[in-house]
Amino acid sequence: ISFPRFIATLWTFSALASCFIIFRLYVRLLTYRRLFLDDALVVAAWITTVATAVMWQVEGPVLYHYSPVFGGQVLPTLEFLDAYLHLQGYMVAWLVLFYSGLWLVKLSFLSFFYTLGGKMRTHRIWWWVVFGFTVAWWFVCIGIIDYRCLINDTSYIMTHCGSTGHIHKDNQIIYISCAGDILTDLLILSVPIFLLWETQLPQRQKLVLLCFFLITVVIMAIALVRVILGVDYSQTMDISWFYFWSSMEMGAAVMVACAASFRQLYITSRNRHLFGR
Structure with a gap:
């Protein structure tokens, strides 16, 4: 994918995410006159999305210029090594921001779902299990980043980071x-599915809520596409393609987290119409 198309898509998703964030905050303030923890977490995720867009706007041209070297089609030159040393910090920062943005959205969902269960003991126990596993995997994703080949001297990178074994490890x-x-x-x-199963809501209302919860499948689908199309186990990944889908996943995650606000606004407007408030 070309850099102009990449950066245009990146800023489009960032702009859409910004619109969704503004709408979400408007609905929350309109409905509750205050914001909650899940709102703060989504806003933090949105900030990471915008931050990564700015980073790619600044450093993306350099990365694209040397993408044939990253892909193994061209041998590295001294000029590339100097540029790579400059890019290292940005690449590490982007990876940390990427995982943090995704996991902030996950924690936002969990924060919202925590309040739905009331004092149901089984719901609270399962919530804490999921919360612990989610946070633990966040640290795993950040911890397994190949820092040695992202922040190191050129001699180490040239010696250890281009071998077939290392490519397999990265993939x-x-x-x-x-x-x-x-x-x-x-x-x-x-x-929430466990919660819906336990509650005595009408079947139609359960189906409506389930459909809203299943919107998260969009994020999972993009994550799969990111890996299936961007990574070949036997070859160095296409960095531009991988980062392209990763950026789309970040923007989509923020928008999905805000999607429930549309239904909330509809219910609020309907109640005001019915009760004259």
Whole structure:
């Protein structure tokens, strides 16, 4: 994918996420006259999305210029090594922001789902299990980043980071982080489904709520596409393609987290119409 198309898509998703955030905050303030922890977490995730967009706007041209070297089609030059030393900090920061943004959205969902269960003991126990696993996997994803080949001197990078074994290791890290991303999404989704199963709501209302919860499948689908299309186990990953889908996943996650605000606004407007408030 070309850099102009990449940066245009990145800013489009960032702009859409910004609109969704503004709408979410408007609905929350309109409905409750205050904001909650889940709102703060989504806003923090949105900040990471915008921050990564700014980073790519500044450093993206350099990365794209040397993408053939990253892909193994061209041998590295001294000029590339100097540029890579400059890029190292940005790449590490982007990876940390990427995982943090995704996990802040997950924690936002969990924060919201915590309040739904009231004092149901089984719900609270399962919520804490999912919360602990989700936070633990966040640290795993950040901890398994290959820092040695991202922040190191050129001699180490040239000696150790281009071998076939290291390529396999890097791709394994991507597979593991993607699996954890999807698994935590499924576990988080199980919290409201478990709650709906236990409550005595009308069937139609249960189906409506379930459909809203299942919107998170969009995030899982993008995560799968990011790995399936961007990573070949036997080859160095296409960095531009991988970062392209990763950025889309970040923006989509923020928008999905705000999607429930549309239904909330509808209910609020309907109640005001019915009761004259």
